[in-house]
Amino acid sequence: MADDNDVTIPVEISTDGACLGNPGPGGWGAVLRYKNHEKRISGPEPATTNNRMELTAAIKGLEAVTKRSTVILYTDSTYVRNGIMKWAAGWQANGWQTKDKKPVKNSELWRELIAQCERHDVEWRWVKGHAGDKYNEIADELATSAARTLKEPV
Template sequence: MTITAAADGSALGNPGPAGWAWYVNDDCWRAGGWPHGTNNQGELMAVLDLFRATAHIPGEELLILCDSQYVINAVTKWMPGWKRKGWRKADGKPVLNVDLLKEIDQELKGRKYTFEWVRGHAGHDLNEAADDRARAAATAYQQGVAVRQGPGFGAAAGPLADAGAKQPQPAARTAAVPSGRQEFSDGQSVFSGFSEPDLFSELDEEPAASGVPAEASAEAVVESLERELLRPETRADLGRTGVLLHPDFTEIGSSGRIWTRDTMLMALEDNPGGPVDLELLGADRLGEKTVLLTYRSHTREGSALRSSLWVLDGAQWRLRFHQGTPES
């Protein structure tokens, strides 16, 4: 039998009061948290606790539904390389959340498991249930009240097969993998998800721009968002930055390096940079859902000519592409 469970994390402020939860059904779930933590720590802890809660039935396969591609990639792709490098990244810096990752690594031994990415806040029943419980745990720590921890796994161990039959099941896999997706196996684990990491897909949508009138033009909204994204306090807030960057964000930096949303957010976590002044050159509406900004940026290191392509993703304008060229 395959046990299908969603795992999710939440952090109010990111970092801030944090919660985590895994959910199989209303009779089989668990939640917890800390006074201070991050979304990623919550996501990792939910996965770790799920493995611990099912350690007494190692022969049963786990199908873990997760809306964090950071967690999926960390567990199924990056961890072997980190271990070989002494839990250090390619740049030599220590891996973040290493204690949780090491504990997950121990729990994986001898287990059969599959990770499947699901889009967060998109109406997936199990994901929504886990998210609600993780957020409730974070809110409890914020308010200083007791956390609803849930019945755990043992309470539902008997009727689990019948309860599991009522759960929404993921679409059947076929030999053909849709464009933009990949499937691979490391002998015990299988991952089905988008090939491009999406580090902060679990973040909530936020209003388009604070301080901008509701009737403002798309060009004005996008210019305000670009200016917001250039502020150090915004870049230091990975929750807000994760909302502003499109899941498929790409940047060709002034150094010539190509950045993805994942690598950009990981870099900003280490160094959000200093203040940047924006000298607007143009704001052009290329289509109903596309705006191109061109501007000159000024920092202590010098100036650069820049272009940013913003697209309307639902109700939120997001930065899809950026390029910078230093001025001589």
């Protein structure tokens, strides 16, 4: 994606996952921004973990970008950021096993995330959760609201 001057403008994606209990009903949310456009997406999952929802938010955010783009992806999950930036290459080389020869948790989601990253030029940025970052707060609300759609009223 480029503007009229052919200067690459990145797509910015803020993501978050939520779980009501861990495991429990969960949700993911993402806010995509490009120029002056904004798109909010989210979804629920009935029985899941917070880490799975954090991964799903990043996957769904990247999936929503239809053309190859430069993407800045913001996450408050050190699990997601470290996993994709530090651990995933080793897991792949090790046949999706940890150093301790145990299966990598959520490997199917890690594979999906890697596939989405190959479609774009992704820069990963960590933001502190619940610390006033506008788009992290919106992504959190999207994820939490999605999870609540599955929670039975008390």
